Amino acid sequence: xxxxxxxxxxxxxxxxxxxxxxxxxxxxxxxxxxxxxxxxxxxxxxxxxxxxxxxxxxxxxxxxxxxxxxxxxxxxxxxxxxxxxxxxxxxxxxxxxxxxxxxxxxxxxxxxxxxxxxxxxxxxxxxxxxxxxxxxxxxxxxxxxxxxxxxxxxxxxxxxxxxxxxxxxxxxxxxxxxxxxxxxxxxxxxxxxxxxxxxxxxxxxxxxxxxxxxxxxxxxxxxxxxxxxxxxxxxxxxxxxxxxxxxxxxxxxxxxxxxxxxxx
Numbered sequence: 351x352x353x354x355x356x357x358x359x360x361x362x363x364x365x366x367x368x369x370x371x372x373x374x375x376x377x378x379x380x381x382x383x384x385x386x387x388x389x390x391x392x393x394x395x396x397x398x399x400x401x402x403x404x405x406x407x408x409x410x411x412x413x414x415x416x417x418x419x420x421x422x423x424x425x426x427x428x429x430x431x432x433x434x435x436x437x438x439x440x441x442x443x444x445x446x447x448x449x450x451x452x453x454x455x456x457x458x459x460x461x462x463x464x465x466x467x468x469x470x471x472x473x474x475x476x477x478x479x480x481x482x483x484x485x486x487x488x489x490x491x492x493x494x495x496x497x498x499x500x501x502x503x504x505x506x507x508x509x510x511x512x513x514x515x516x517x518x519x520x521x522x523x524x525x526x527x528x529x530x531x532x533x534x535x536x537x538x539x540x541x542x543x544x545x546x547x548x549x550x551x552x553x554x555x556x557x558x559x560x561x562x563x564x565x566x567x568x569x570x571x572x573x574x575x576x577x578x579x580x581x582x583x584x585x586x587x588x589x590x591x592x593x594x595x596x597x598x599x600x601x602x603x604x605x606x607x608x609x610x611x612x613x614x
Contacts (some may be wrong), residue, residue: 351381353422354400356392359413361385366412373410377402395422435482441544442478445471448540452533459529460522462514462595463575467537469506470571470598473605476503500610507602514596517588524588530579538572545569571598 361367367385370392374380377396380403384393392414394403400419407414449471456464476499516522545566574594581590 351422352396352419354394354419355417357415357417358390358392361390361412373406377406437547438478438482440547444540444544445475448537455529455533459526461525461530461591463578463591464533466595466598467571467575469602500606504606507599510599514592517592525591527579527582531576534572534575541568
């Protein structure tokens, strides 16, 4: 058994991690993969040489370079993987719940910020769901799921942008700032719960650490929507809500693009 470390300069989010995992599925001899997204490092535990792994990584064009390779003892990962699956299921359920809740209340309140935030929750759910559903599955199935999910998210984001532009042009009423603040505060509590679950797992695995980064970004989005609700109250204008909505829709589009890269 060998532990080979790769430096991947352009690996900076869970989407890249999933893309790498799917790319390396076809490489024989890999026993385990450990990611450190903040440091942009991948450790591959494998039998045989590392040339096939490096070639697959280079094909992704993420600026992957070999850092080191050394012989190690056997690797046991089953118990840690079971813990990761359980935690990821929990955060997936939380994200799906708030996706549905924020989407519904966003339309009721007339808030594009809430609608956009709900799609950001959906983006997280897609990443978590892919990680769980793909366990033990064929690479072709993973790619089909990623493709469908990415297109679905992209279509929703484009429709959201169109609605934001329509409201910028004078259509639509001032959103219900009270519902904006309350729902975003609840979503903030949900994301805080996700962070707690992820941190409590004390896992150093990639999708766990990356999920913490992803969820931390969601907390920032939640605070942004709350701030927009406050400014709607203070100004009596819908512009703060539309501005935040447009920014979050851009993030959703970026997430859709990265998810679509998983399907290649």
